[in-house]
Amino acid sequence: MAITQVVPSKLEVSPATLRPGMRTDASGKPVKNIILLSLPDDEFRLLRPHLEPTDLPHHLILNEAGDRIQFAYFLNEGMTSLVVVTQDGQSVEVGLVGREGMVGMPIAVGLHRGSFRAVIQIPGSGLRIRSEVLEECLYSTPDLRLKLSRYVLVHGLQVGQVAACNRLHEIGQRLARWLLMCQDRVDSPLLRLTHEFLAQMLGTGRPSVSLAVGMLEQGGMIENFRGTVKILNRKQLELASCECYRVIQDFNGGLGLR
Numbered sequence: 001m002a003i004t005q006v007v008p009s010k011l012e013v014s015p016a017t018l019r020p021g022m023r024t025d026a027s028g029k030p031v032k033n034i035i036l037l038s039l040p041d042d043e044f045r046l047l048r049p050h051l052e053p054t055d056l057p058h059h060l061i062l063n064e065a066g067d068r069i070q071f072a073y074f075l076n077e078g079m080t081s082l083v084v085v086t087q088d089g090q091s092v093e094v095g096l097v098g099r100e101g102m103v104g105m106p107i108a109v110g111l112h113r114g115s116f117r118a119v120i121q122i123p124g125s126g127l128r129i130r131s132e133v134l135e136e137c138l139y140s141t142p143d144l145r146l147k148l149s150r151y152v153l154v155h156g157l158q159v160g161q162v163a164a165c166n167r168l169h170e171i172g173q174r175l176a177r178w179l180l181m182c183q184d185r186v187d188s189p190l191l192r193l194t195h196e197f198l199a200q201m202l203g204t205g206r207p208s209v210s211l212a213v214g215m216l217e218q219g220g221m222i223e224n225f226r227g228t229v230k231i232l233n234r235k236q237l238e239l240a241s242c243e244c245y246r247v248i249q250d251f252n253g254g255l256g257l258r
Contacts, residue, residue: 038147108152122186179231
């Protein structure tokens, strides 16, 4: 069954986005987050004193579903999974956040609790800001407010596409799509991902994931070793994916990714 999505044409980020490293946080470390790099100077200067550098180790839970959001996070490196967890402990990923966005999206629209668990799946670092401080700053930063509202919209479209993909497409296609989405956000061919983790994120059994990984490996698209997946042939991996990745690529263009 074909899945199509109409992508609004005016979701592009500002063409004035700076290159990573052209801004620094209060500790002098380079800023790589696309939203922060795209802000006008006056708005970034207002935010900068409130942005706390933070390490983001593997499996760190940033927000739990239903809990009050204490901090918003702007990632410089690494990747966060947004996960739905059922009462019986099963889980499935519905979204990804990397350096293109912000973890704690409900804050941008005046909400204080989220529906998903936000957990670090690829370790990295970033900047965090207290939710109440960010809310206060949004009154004085119209460009940031617009960009975060746009990001919430685009990310919601992605979540809908991923939900449809998880329901309607084969595991091999879904795995290819997910690996491509990961690489878009971490900008590296090496992804530290175990089969068990992939099964949890894709909402399927580990044997199915192992079979799908083996097929992609046999096709020369990836190499799998010691809890790491290396993407060898991105173009072939794109061909192995379903049409959902091409739709999501259009969303990515609106977020400053590929």
